[in-house]
Amino acid sequence: MIVVTTSLTVAALIHGLSMPLLSLVLDHQGVDSWLIGVNTAVQYLSVFVVAPFAPRLMRTIGPAWMMLWSIAGMVVLLLLFPLFINFYAWTPLRFLLGMCGATLWISGEAWVNHTTAEHVRGRVIALYTMVTAGGFALGPLIVAITGSVGWTPFIASSAIIALAAVPLLWVLRDAPRLSGRPSGRLVAYVALAPAAMGVYLAFAMLDGILLTFLPLYGVAVGLTEATALTLMTLMAVGTIVFQWPIGWLADHMNRMALLVCSLALMFGLACGLPFVIAHTPWNAVYALLFGGVFGVLYTVPMVMLGHRFKGADLAAAATVFGVVFSVGSTIGPPLGGFGMEYIGPHGISVVIALIVLLALPWPVFAYIRRRLA
16 A cells, blocks of 8 residues: 555646646646647546556556556656647647546556455545555645756656655555456446546546646735745645545545535535635635545545446546546636636636536435435
8 A cells, every 4th residue: 555655645746747737837838728738638538548458467467467567657757848848749648647647546546446345445545545645745846946948857757656666666566456357348337426527527627726826816816936836736635625524524434425515515616716716825725625624525426436346347447547537637727717718717717616406416416315215
């Protein structure tokens, strides 16, 4: 657990670093907001290439080797980005980067859920999320330090992601393989856990929007680039601070009710964002609270997944989780880009509120169905 969490934390740092970095570089090149969203979406489409092979690879070579090869690919690709700084060259590069990232996260999340005991699953997943959220928090902060111009941020990214391979080398012989065969096709797992998948889809859409456009949103309403990136870091800090109580609640209360309450609160926070974003220090407090509630949409569905599936079924369900995340991350950034393009900067708030509103019925219906059963 320590090894896989450490590796995924470093990978999370790179995700939190590269998403705003690439968006800012394209923005400096004069690329339209909606095209930046499309370029980001391409990175997540690649999961459809990875998904058919991921469960079988986890049964044969194991998640540790899958993670190592993914890290090696990411190191090479991150060094290619500054050689070809334009929208058209970055499109295939981001597709390949997405393949590596999808393989890395599918393997790591399946590994974590596989090794977690049921009676403490919520708290263990919360601790895992706290540490990986720390990686996300450091990512934008590193961009704020290195800037978004030149080779420096890309060299730093490659060096950091290479460090993620070091702990994996110590456990290659002892890393698990998820044995057995899945009981159905991949698409069947969506129907087996619709509430978890639906909320996770909303999380992925919001994650793509926030990582891609929050820095641009902040700059558009008068914040400096460094301040906007700091708000992203504070949002991740909020996720970290709230994780332990979220995990405790996930172990002690109805998880569907927890999701319903969190989505309702997220809707209110999204509606209030335009009134707070440009006002310091209230925007910092708001970012902390927003990040804390946002983290529920990741942690609780992941806890539900580990409770529902085991062995090869867990590998298959984790793969579907990866597909759902990529679908959401593919849809989200273009929606955010169109919102900013045609509504104005605060269009981001409108898009976030609508996504949360559309996700709310999934846990509501599941909660009512279980109460009536």
